[in-house]
Amino acid sequence: MSGMTAYLAKHYDDLLEALAEHIELVAVTLFFSLLIAAVLTVLAVYSRKAGEYMIHIFSVLYSVPSLALFALLIPVTGLGTTTAEIVLVAYNQYLLLRNFISGLYQVDPAVVEAAEGMGMRRFQVLWKVRLPLAKKAFFTGIQLAVISTIGIATIAAMINAGGLGKVLFDGLRTMNIYKIIAGSVLSAGLALMINGAFKAIEKRI
Amino acid sequence: MSVPAIEFKDVSKTFDGSGYYAVDHVSFSIEEGGFITILGSSGCGKTTLLKMVNRLYEPDEGKILLFGEDTSEVDVVKLRRRIGYVIQQTGLFPHMTIADNVATVPKLLKWDKQRIEARVNELLKMVGLEPEEFKKRYPSQLSGGQQQRVGLARALAVEPKIMLMDEPFGAVDAITRIGLQEELLRIHSGLKRTFLLVTHDIHEAFKLGTKVMIMNQGKICQFDTPANIIHDPADEFTAALIRSAREQEKLWEGYV
Numbered sequence: 001m002s003g004m005t006a007y008l009a010k011h012y013d014d015l016l017e018a019l020a021e022h023i024e025l026v027a028v029t030l031f032f033s034l035l036i037a038a039v040l041t042v043l044a045v046y047s048r049k050a051g052e053y054m055i056h057i058f059s060v061l062y063s064v065p066s067l068a069l070f071a072l073l074i075p076v077t078g079l080g081t082t083t084a085e086i087v088l089v090a091y092n093q094y095l096l097l098r099n100f101i102s103g104l105y106q107v108d109p110a111v112v113e114a115a116e117g118m119g120m121r122r123f124q125v126l127w128k129v130r131l132p133l134a135k136k137a138f139f140t141g142i143q144l145a146v147i148s149t150i151g152i153a154t155i156a157a158m159i160n161a162g163g164l165g166k167v168l169f170d171g172l173r174t175m176n177i178y179k180i181i182a183g184s185v186l187s188a189g190l191a192l193m194i195n196g197a198f199k200a201i202e203k204r205i
Numbered sequence: 206m207s208v209p210a211i212e213f214k215d216v217s218k219t220f221d222g223s224g225y226y227a228v229d230h231v232s233f234s235i236e237e238g239g240f241i242t243i244l245g246s247s248g249c250g251k252t253t254l255l256k257m258v259n260r261l262y263e264p265d266e267g268k269i270l271l272f273g274e275d276t277s278e279v280d281v282v283k284l285r286r287r288i289g290y291v292i293q294q295t296g297l298f299p300h301m302t303i304a305d306n307v308a309t310v311p312k313l314l315k316w317d318k319q320r321i322e323a324r325v326n327e328l329l330k331m332v333g334l335e336p337e338e339f340k341k342r343y344p345s346q347l348s349g350g351q352q353q354r355v356g357l358a359r360a361l362a363v364e365p366k367i368m369l370m371d372e373p374f375g376a377v378d379a380i381t382r383i384g385l386q387e388e389l390l391r392i393h394s395g396l397k398r399t400f401l402l403v404t405h406d407i408h409e410a411f412k413l414g415t416k417v418m419i420m421n422q423g424k425i426c427q428f429d430t431p432a433n434i435i436h437d438p439a440d441e442f443t444a445a446l447i448r449s450a451r452e453q454e455k456l457w458e459g460y461v
Contacts, residue, residue: 108294108296108299110292110293110294110295110296111296111297111298111299113261113292113296114290114292114295114296114297114298114356115296115298115309116261116285117259117261117285117290117292117296117369118285118286118290118309118310118313118359118360119282119283119284119285119286119287119310119313120282120309120313121282124313128298129298132300133298133299133300
């Protein structure tokens with residue numbers, strides 16, 4: 001135990017830096033994921049077919065293992081965070097779109113018909129009726145995306161994207177048990193904490 | 206003669222792949238202020254006909270005129286805001302309060318706050334709901350009959366000259382339905398509005414309608430006053446319909 005304490009005392013700034021990197025990677029990924037998902041979702045509202053195609057394409061992409069996708073992209077975008085972010089954003093599209101689009105379409109057709117029949121424009125039907133009624137599904141999509149990003153971002157350390165995965169892999173490579181423990185506790189802790197936060201917010205919506 | 210409120214000129218509608226006419230070359234005109242009920246069994250085209258008035262469905266052939274104006278030449282959104290629309294499942298917005306539901310169209314038309322609030326109070330009273338009691342509630346906190354009253358108030362919000370109602374009382378119990386029917390007759394008599402109500406209930410159709418339109422297989426069998434239809438049914442379908450209603454009455458006579 002004293003070994004662990006000594007390790008933490010000596011390396012806490014490295015660990016904090018790795019944690020900060022990890023959070024940054026997740027935040028940047030989430031920002032672009034939501035931006036792209038929002039645009040694609042609006043497209044899907046105007047064309048149901050397009051929505052189905054998008055979900056299908058991203059579901060295929062989602063089933064490719066992350067390491068394989070990283071490897072495929074390295075010749076194009078090189079090692080580092082950019083490649084990691086592209087892959088993570090692509091994965092998130094499946095989680096986000098599936099929840100966003102099905103959420104919007106699950107709104108009671110009678111309610112939508114009433115909205116249209118009273119003279120709401122298409123955008124107003126989306127904004128005033130479909131969106132508020134689909135907010136639970138939106139929330140679920142975002143929650144899944146964040147948690148999955150925290151997890152897969154650990155693997156991104158393999159391609160020099162930094163973050164908590166780096167601590168883990170360094171520990172594995174050098175057989176440093178303290179590093180392994182610190183890396184896994186921090187990444188699992190981050191995921192659990194964020195998930196807890198989502199649960200707390202979910203109760204209020 | 207004044208311009209009819211609603212006029213159909215040889216209107217037809219088919220749905221993709223069905224291969225038959227949901228509405229089959231129909232022509233008629235409705236004078237302003239009438240209460241028209243459209244009666245027919247499910248699949249006869251009555252709802253399709255109704256939904257072509259506010260262009261939820263577009264006709265494949267023919268013209269629809271409202272007060273002489275071709276509906277296909279008017280901005281569809283503006284057209285709909287001028288027409289009241291009530292549906293069976295109420296279609297109330299579950300995430301909005303009763304007041305916000307009723308205020309939907311006034312808000313779309315950007316009325317100012319005070320005017321909206323005054324109008325909401327007036328409308329809720331008109332449909333027999335105490336504003337202070339109901340305004341802040343949500344649709345799920347109301348009974349089916351109360352929800353339908355709100356649906357009615359919402360449709361009446363900007364005093365539309367034409368009201369379309371698609372089986373508005375189809376989902377409420379018999380006692381509540383009779384109350385709502387009385388209410389609707391009272392509202393209609395107080396305003397010079399043209400009401401168009403779709404129903405499959407022959408009693409409802411003949412009780413409410415100043416004129417009844419009987420539909421079968423996409424065509425109009427007869428369009429006349431209740432008395433004329435009962436005394437002189439135009440075809441076998443209409444005659445059978447009236448016979449069936451009389452048959453049902455006999456059930457009660459046995460228990461006098």
